[in-house]
Amino acid sequence: MFAAFSDNRVVSVARCKRHTDGMELDGVFTPDELRGHGYANAAVWGLVEACGHDTMYMHSVATLTGFYGHYGFLLIPEYELPDTIRERYAWAQGEMEGANVAPMKRPPADPI
Structure with a gap:
């Protein structure tokens, strides 16, 4: 955290x-009055x-993909998400757009 x-x-x-098959960024939150x-x-x-x-x-x-793009996250198709991360939105049954979310991936940073 x-x-x-x-x-x-x-x-x-x-x-x-x-997760057992990947790292997940989630839970980003700022109260409305502090944004x-x-x-x-x-x-x-x-x-x-x-x-x-x-x-x-x-x-x-979906409306924040540009924000996360500044950190190196790229839009990807849902099938590229690791299974345990994709499971969180299994209820959407492959309709990420209808759930107002977009799968993204950030490749590892180059070693210094």
Whole structure:
């Protein structure tokens, strides 16, 4: 779990979860009244810096694919998601667009 703080208060969070077949970014949240200050950016960058040595997957809200694109996430077809990550949206029965989510993948960062 990664968090951004302002005045010793958590203002945004992001989670990276290890599955048996891949890493998943999920749980990015900033309260409405705190949005627009770069807090989610700070939380996600912290997560990417710590977990970016592995390939990461996610189900992005469809309108936020550009936001996650800044961190190296690319749109992928649903079938490219690892099984355990794809399972989270099994109820959508292959209709990711209808569920307002878009599968994304971030390749591992190049070693320094």
